[in-house]
Amino acid sequence: MLEVENLSVSYGAVRALKGVSLRAETGSITAVLGANGAGKTTLLRAISGLVSTQTGTVRFGSRTLTGMPVERIVQSGVGHVPEGGSVITELTVAENLELGAAWRYGRRERARHLSEVYDLFPALKERSSQHASSLSGGERQMLAIGRAVVSHPSLLLLDEPSLGLAPIITANLMAVLLELTRQEDLTVLLVEQNARSALSIASWAVVINLGTVVVSDPAETVAADSDLRHHYLGF
Amino acid sequence: MIKIPPLPSWVRLPRQPLLRHLLFAVVGGVFFYFLTQSLSDFNNFELGELAVYAIAIAGLSVLTGTNGQICLGQGAFVAVGAYTLAELEVHQSINLALQLLAAAAMAGAVGLVIAVPATRLRGPYLAGMTLLLALALPFLSDKYGNFFGGDQGLTVPPPSAPASIDPVKWLTWIQLFCALVVMLLLANLLSSRFGRSFRAVRDDEVAAALAGVHVARNKVIAFVVSSACAGLAGGLLALSSGVVNTGEFPLSLSIFILAGMVLGGTGSIFGAWWGSILVIYLPNQWSQSLGNTFHFNHLVSANFAVIAFGAVLIVMMLVAPSGIQGGLRWLGRRLVTLSTPTEPAGNISVSLQRATEPERSHDGSEAEHPPNGSGAG
Numbered sequence: 001m002l003e004v005e006n007l008s009v010s011y012g013a014v015r016a017l018k019g020v021s022l023r024a025e026t027g028s029i030t031a032v033l034g035a036n037g038a039g040k041t042t043l044l045r046a047i048s049g050l051v052s053t054q055t056g057t058v059r060f061g062s063r064t065l066t067g068m069p070v071e072r073i074v075q076s077g078v079g080h081v082p083e084g085g086s087v088i089t090e091l092t093v094a095e096n097l098e099l100g101a102a103w104r105y106g107r108r109e110r111a112r113h114l115s116e117v118y119d120l121f122p123a124l125k126e127r128s129s130q131h132a133s134s135l136s137g138g139e140r141q142m143l144a145i146g147r148a149v150v151s152h153p154s155l156l157l158l159d160e161p162s163l164g165l166a167p168i169i170t171a172n173l174m175a176v177l178l179e180l181t182r183q184e185d186l187t188v189l190l191v192e193q194n195a196r197s198a199l200s201i202a203s204w205a206v207v208i209n210l211g212t213v214v215v216s217d218p219a220e221t222v223a224a225d226s227d228l229r230h231h232y233l234g235f
Numbered sequence: 236m237i238k239i240p241p242l243p244s245w246v247r248l249p250r251q252p253l254l255r256h257l258l259f260a261v262v263g264g265v266f267f268y269f270l271t272q273s274l275s276d277f278n279n280f281e282l283g284e285l286a287v288y289a290i291a292i293a294g295l296s297v298l299t300g301t302n303g304q305i306c307l308g309q310g311a312f313v314a315v316g317a318y319t320l321a322e323l324e325v326h327q328s329i330n331l332a333l334q335l336l337a338a339a340a341m342a343g344a345v346g347l348v349i350a351v352p353a354t355r356l357r358g359p360y361l362a363g364m365t366l367l368l369a370l371a372l373p374f375l376s377d378k379y380g381n382f383f384g385g386d387q388g389l390t391v392p393p394p395s396a397p398a399s400i401d402p403v404k405w406l407t408w409i410q411l412f413c414a415l416v417v418m419l420l421l422a423n424l425l426s427s428r429f430g431r432s433f434r435a436v437r438d439d440e441v442a443a444a445l446a447g448v449h450v451a452r453n454k455v456i457a458f459v460v461s462s463a464c465a466g467l468a469g470g471l472l473a474l475s476s477g478v479v480n481t482g483e484f485p486l487s488l489s490i491f492i493l494a495g496m497v498l499g500g501t502g503s504i505f506g507a508w509w510g511s512i513l514v515i516y517l518p519n520q521w522s523q524s525l526g527n528t529f530h531f532n533h534l535v536s537a538n539f540a541v542i543a544f545g546a547v548l549i550v551m552m553l554v555a556p557s558g559i560q561g562g563l564r565w566l567g568r569r570l571v572t573l574s575t576p577t578e579p580a581g582n583i584s585v586s587l588q589r590a591t592e593p594e595r596s597h598d599g600s601e602a603e604h605p606p607n608g609s610g611a612g
Contacts, residue, residue: 048445050441050444050445069449070444070445070450071444071447071448071449071450074444074445074446074447075447079445080445081445082441082442082445086439086441086442086445087442088434088435088438088439088442088443088446089438089439090434090437090438091431091434091435091438095431096446098428098431099428099431099432099435099443099446099447099448100446100447102428102431102432102446102447102448103428103432103446103447103448103449104447147446148445151447
């Protein structure tokens with residue numbers, strides 16, 4: 001279980017997160033929703049150690065992640081897919097995926113995990129020897145998720161995976177995510193602007209507004225609450 | 236068309252590069268053996284120098300080309316290596332191989348000391364710091380003249396060759412052997428997970444960290460590898476020049492190594508040979524012979540080397556920005572694509588694959604997929 005307590009982050013004078021607390025159950029998808037600038041990305045970056053926090057703790061399972069360097073957090077089983085994927089464009093698809101597992105697993109395990117990712121995203125297998133710079137937006141997103149998944153994380157942080165993708169690809173992506181969560185005991189924190197598709201697969205939803213949690217409810221409740229949707233989610 | 240057996244990529248990746256690199260090194264060794272047999276003493280001596288520069292350039296190429304760090308002070312590490320070897324020669328008489336290893340190790344150690352703070356710096360700041368190193372180091376040998384031999388420097392006797400072998404050839408072989416071994420090691424390093432991490436760090440530090448790469452350690456390792464290469468080059472240079480003093484390591488040495496890297500092909504280990512050839516021959520022989528052909532007056536011909544070097548650098552950046560090796564690769568790819576008929580598209584049956592097809596029309600515009608958002612969500 002992921003437990004975030006009283007997390008605060010500032011960028012200079014701007015307070016991006018003001019005491020955010022949330023829990024995500026093991027084996028479930030938690031949607032993190034909210035408008036632009038609400039602090040969703042910052043929340044994920046604080047969990048994976050990319051930004052330092054002013055106050056608060058992040059615990060995952062028995063581990064306290066707060067204060068650990070990024071690569072240690074990642075190696076301990078946290079996969080973070082940042083906005084836009086940020087794949088390594090000058091490495092090939094296969095090299096990108098290998099990199100994701102290189103610092104956590106031995107050669108044999110890496111190979112197995114790699115073929116699992118290819119099963120998940122067959123499109124990547126066909127392009128395995130191509131440079132990531134030649135991929136389309138959707139393929140990059142798949143590669144970024146693949147690179148996180150290949151290390152078999154127990155916590156997966158996804159930042160706007162549907163950004164710039166065609167609706168059909170988004171739907172596919174969401175299906176894959178749901179499958180992943182069910183297969184392994186994966187905890188997913190899914191940041192989305194596309195609230196509708198996020199709510200369709202999430203079991204819990206957290207709405208953030210101006211750096212604070214305003215709603216934390218089961219996903220169906222949030223999806224059914226038309227006032228809430230209207231106020232914060234814009235649909 | 237030759238069908239490559241459908242091995243999974245992970246079976247090919249770890250094995251093949253090692254064998255390929257070893258093959259390259261062996262072929263290179265055989266080639267150089269016969270080359271040294273046919274060359275005169277003077278040309279062999281130059282060939283040795285070429286190998287030495289290639290070592291320093293290859294090291295820098297790994298640092299700058301694959302890890303993205305800029306070092307303008309490679310010459311300083313060459314000096315450290317040279318002085319280390321000379322000191323060992325003066326005070327202790329140990330095996331030459333050990334001396335060379337010590338030269339590399341000492342430069343690597345100095346590199347480590349520099350790298351730990353330097354990896355916090357980026358781009359121009361790192362360049363400035365390493366430049367300072369190249370400028371400052373000669374003063375140390377002036378300050379501690381007793382130990383470093385002052386202006387006179389330290390003398391290094393040539394390595395004793397087996398009786399049946401010409402001493403110049405022996406030295407050349409040592410230098411060539413070291414170059415081939417270093418390049419073999421570097422090539423293997425680059426095809427290991429370290430090499431992949433180096434490139435990942437260069438491309439996107441955040442993405443690399445999120446892939447589990449220890450970014451700072453990674454940069455330090457690259458810096459130490461590069462400076463150790465320079466140190467070995469320094470040791471070998473001391474052997475061939477016979478004397479080690481500050482005049483041997485001017486700032487221009489660092490600049491020439493950098494220029495050689497850029498000309499040869501940044502990030503390419505084989506390209507270090509091209510760069511080294513240009514650095515050795517262009518300023519001296521070629522420009523002199525050109526100067527003589529055109530009967531320049533002595534003022535012009537004295538400076539012609541610099542002019543020629545600058546001109547070549549500019550032309551290269553225009554014609555082949557990725558250096559000679561990059562240009563050759565591009566040419567090779569062009570020839571391959573021109574000679575093979577276009578293949579029919581493979582069977583695209585997977586739903587995700589089909590779904591992404593319309594997306595591909597956006598390929599050209601990379602701006603659509605910004606790297607990593609850094610602001611608040």
